[in-house]
Amino acid sequence: MSTAAGLKRAAYAAMERRADAIASLSDELMRTPEPGYAEYATAARFGSWLEDLGLTPRTGLAGTGVAAVLRGRDDGPRIALVGELDALALPEHPLADPATGAAHACGHHAQIAAVAGAALGLREVMAELDGSVALIAAPAEELGDADALLDAAAGAPGGADGPDGAERADRAEFPVGKAELLRTGAFDGVDMALLAHTGRGGGPRFSVGDTLNGSCLVRARFGGRSAHAGSTPWLGVNALKAATLAAHAIDAQREAFPEDESVRVNYLVTGGGSALGSVPSSAVLHAMVRAAGVDALRRAAETVARCARAGALALGARVETDTLLAYLPLHPAPALDDVVARNAGPVVGDAPTARGRHLGACTDMGDLAHVMPVSHPYCGGAAGDHHSTDYRVVDHRAAAVEPALYLAGTVVDLLCDGAAEARRVLRETPPRMSVPEYLDLRRSITRRRTWEET
Ligand SMILES: [Zn+2]
Ligand SMILES: [Zn+2]
Numbered sequence: 001m002s003t004a005a006g007l008k009r010a011a012y013a014a015m016e017r018r019a020d021a022i023a024s025l026s027d028e029l030m031r032t033p034e035p036g037y038a039e040y041a042t043a044a045r046f047g048s049w050l051e052d053l054g055l056t057p058r059t060g061l062a063g064t065g066v067a068a069v070l071r072g073r074d075d076g077p078r079i080a081l082v083g084e085l086d087a088l089a090l091p092e093h094p095l096a097d098p099a100t101g102a103a104h105a106c107g108h109h110a111q112i113a114a115v116a117g118a119a120l121g122l123r124e125v126m127a128e129l130d131g132s133v134a135l136i137a138a139p140a141e142e143l144g145d146a147d148a149l150l151d152a153a154a155g156a157p158g159g160a161d162g163p164d165g166a167e168r169a170d171r172a173e174f175p176v177g178k179a180e181l182l183r184t185g186a187f188d189g190v191d192m193a194l195l196a197h198t199g200r201g202g203g204p205r206f207s208v209g210d211t212l213n214g215s216c217l218v219r220a221r222f223g224g225r226s227a228h229a230g231s232t233p234w235l236g237v238n239a240l241k242a243a244t245l246a247a248h249a250i251d252a253q254r255e256a257f258p259e260d261e262s263v264r265v266n267y268l269v270t271g272g273g274s275a276l277g278s279v280p281s282s283a284v285l286h287a288m289v290r291a292a293g294v295d296a297l298r299r300a301a302e303t304v305a306r307c308a309r310a311g312a313l314a315l316g317a318r319v320e321t322d323t324l325l326a327y328l329p330l331h332p333a334p335a336l337d338d339v340v341a342r343n344a345g346p347v348v349g350d351a352p353t354a355r356g357r358h359l360g361a362c363t364d365m366g367d368l369a370h371v372m373p374v375s376h377p378y379c380g381g382a383a384g385d386h387h388s389t390d391y392r393v394v395d396h397r398a399a400a401v402e403p404a405l406y407l408a409g410t411v412v413d414l415l416c417d418g419a420a421e422a423r424r425v426l427r428e429t430p431p432r433m434s435v436p437e438y439l440d441l442r443r444s445i446t447r448r449r450t451w452e453e454t
Helices: 004-017 019-030 040-052 108-123 146-154 177-183 239-251 294-315 334-348 365-369 396-415 417-428 435-445
Strands: 058-061 065-071 078-084 132-138 192-194 206-208 214-223 264-270 282-291 318-327 353-355 447-452
Touching: 004 019, 004 108, 004 396, 019 040, 019 108, 019 396, 040 065, 040 108, 040 132, 065 108, 065 177, 078 108, 078 396, 108 132, 108 396, 132 177, 146 214, 146 318, 177 365, 177 435, 192 334, 192 396, 192 417, 206 334, 214 239, 214 294, 239 264, 239 282, 239 294, 264 294, 282 294, 294 318, 294 435, 294 447, 318 435, 334 353, 334 396, 334 417, 396 417
Parallel strands: 078 132, 078 192, 206 353
Antiparallel strands: 058 065, 065 132, 214 282, 214 318, 264 282, 318 447
16 A cells, blocks of 8 residues: 555656656646636636546536546545636736636636646556545636626625526526535535635735635615706705715725724725706716625625615615625635645745735635635746736746645645544534525525615
């Protein structure tokens, strides 16, 4: 029987032989960005890589997701290696697709290459591992168009405009892909999940155990009454002023958010009249509300809705608010992070590393982390800030090959020797809730309300 060290040597050797192909795949996908739930070419490329390894991928999961299983010598725990398929809508990015505006300004292409690379190595050693590996390419990690998402949520079963209890097999209920994969059963049988994300330029070469915020979208649509702005403005109800007051009311809350809840509220006022000579009869305020915990997120979203109501009350306007859960907060699984860190150390060598930061950003790995242990390390290889026009992967070895190596090494440690390490991680990290409880939580935060203050 081989030792873990011997199995890792065999897996790593197979991956190093194809390191150029792994890096090339990352580069190729970087240049063919696609928006969420429309990652057809990226999904097909990942699927063909898996077929070349002799696997039979399932496709069309939650729209465009792809999954295949590497089986070990018995039915032990199943570990998912997850990569994200989508790019961000950022048309001004130099590598943006001119037709869709999608650009890999979050480095997801490198994740797909890392999973593809880890599969190369693990295939060599699965016969001596006591469990299985799910290779999953997930759609739509980034949020799409906010209006479309909020309208789709309102039309969902239980949503404001939706048919009660009706099935919606044709389109996504949730805005993010991993929520959809959970809803549609693609993670059934998976016991824990790993995803390595590229970090920001200038950040550590490896970090793990970070917590991330969760977030909600809140939209407030104000309705007033138009009138001549010069001769009879008193006959109008100014919806733009209601939205502006709501924005001031949000700003007045900032010091009332507890520091340890990491609340962020970013808003835009969109719309708000079209003619200077007419009192604006409609205006829309969009807010992205983030917080470190679910209760804090609910409270902060409720505060924003209350501020919208205050603006409407002052002007005598009408307001309709929609709240949609985007991402749940990410909680780490220290027992699993320990195994990842142990494997990353020799791969990244002396490069700077970090552990246990709190990041204000969000990921739908936070959703997965509510139902299973999850590790979400950040790797190197990128320049610029996430979601900016100068963000791009400049070192595909650091962004794709290095995480492929330590993800594969982590799987070996977890599944060798009767999968003792995986079983220990599962004992030490009980799920926060079941999948049905998670789906109920998601739906409970999505709501539409109307206030008429005239
Ligand atoms: Zn992103
Ligand atoms: Zn990302």
